[in-house]
Amino acid sequence: MDNRRKYVIPGDTITTGPLRPEQNVILDGNKIISTLVGISEIYEDSVRVIPLTGKYIPEINDLVIGKVISHTSLSWELDINSCYVGFLPAQDVFGRDFSAHADELSSKLKSGDLVAARIANFDRTRDPLITISDRDLGKIDSGDLVKISPSRVPRLIGKRGSMIQMIEMATNAAITIGQNGWVVVSCETREGLLKAKKAIEMVNKQAHVANLTDQVKEMLEKKDES
């Protein structure tokens, strides 16, 4: 591990100097202090900490996987594995001519349905507003849900998507990763599905290991022969 990356716990001074504090760090005088358990990264002009634990906090434009909890006559509520519930207004699904009298919400999404959605707005004073009106968003009809820690999501994606591409290539599975730590895996063959799930579990358990990509690759290839 090079000196730009470091293991930190809350209160650890990462560095001093004129750098911009980004995620999960605070500035105290000229010291930059971590607020979480994680790995600190120092870039040219900024510092951030990638957390190793913690709940999902919604951010605008995040792709998340949600589960419908309930609906009123005007909106759905989705469990997005966070401390806030996702709010999906009916207009988003039915269009602007939505009428609470004529349209029945449960005809489109029922409780328990899985949905791929995007955080449209979130300003901390209200519950996050989500949308499914975009390409690749909407109800998920097939696939298995795997729950991992939201803090492992960057690791599962890998650098420029290297990890997830490798898993997809090796197993022929289609994997949708929600930033909230919920992952949907679908695959035509049962072996591929099981292997992809195993690989995701492996990333979840061993996220701090240095050359994880190689280890996952090894695991995926080994199963091929047997």
Added chain:
Amino acid sequence: MGGRDTTMVLLDENGVRCDGRKIDEPRRIMIKAGGLKNADGSAYIEFGDNKILVGVFGPRDVHPKHMSNTDTGILRVRYHMEPFSVSERKNPAPSRREIEISKVIKEALEPAVMLEKFPRTAVDVFIEVLQADGGTRCAALSAASVALADAGIPMRDMVAACASGKVADTIVLDINNEEDQAGQADMPIGYMPSLEKITLLQLDGILTPDEYKKCVDVGIAGCKIVYELQKKALYEKYFGKGDN
């Protein structure tokens, strides 16, 4: 505790205390991060004969709803002693003392925890004292801070806690149960080591201004020892042993 008469020798002429420790020596401390599967974060501490388990939930929805705050999250702490934690069965209902310690620990953690990041939510800290032997509030506070870090709740700094006090006219570190009962003063201190700030300071007993200053310094030195162990506990859980 104004120095009750006792037959026990609290400090002998060689500077050895009733349990064989030196005046600036803490009890044996062991901290473990994690361990509970269903809690979002947890920690276990053995502080001499104290055994304390802490579980943390959150941030999560506030129930009852009227307690929630639109500007910030809230911190709720419950300190509870098991009926079997002391030699005579303790009634499991919250006592006046437990309610006070819950409040004191909550207020000692609040400066560290960045609750303003999660408005309308609550962070719940449950502290269960399995075995008590003096200094449980400090041990509980130290463990609670590890459990909060384990839960991934943003904190400005860890909070380490340790008591100091006056026994047989000497300032000593880490008061145990006997010294607490028969000693002259007991001062629990909660301290944020990196920010160098005190978050908890109580004093039961009488000290001169000089003794008071020394007592605070000794207590802070103890907090730094505890901090190293908190750090070690988190490193062991998240980064494997001896890394970095």
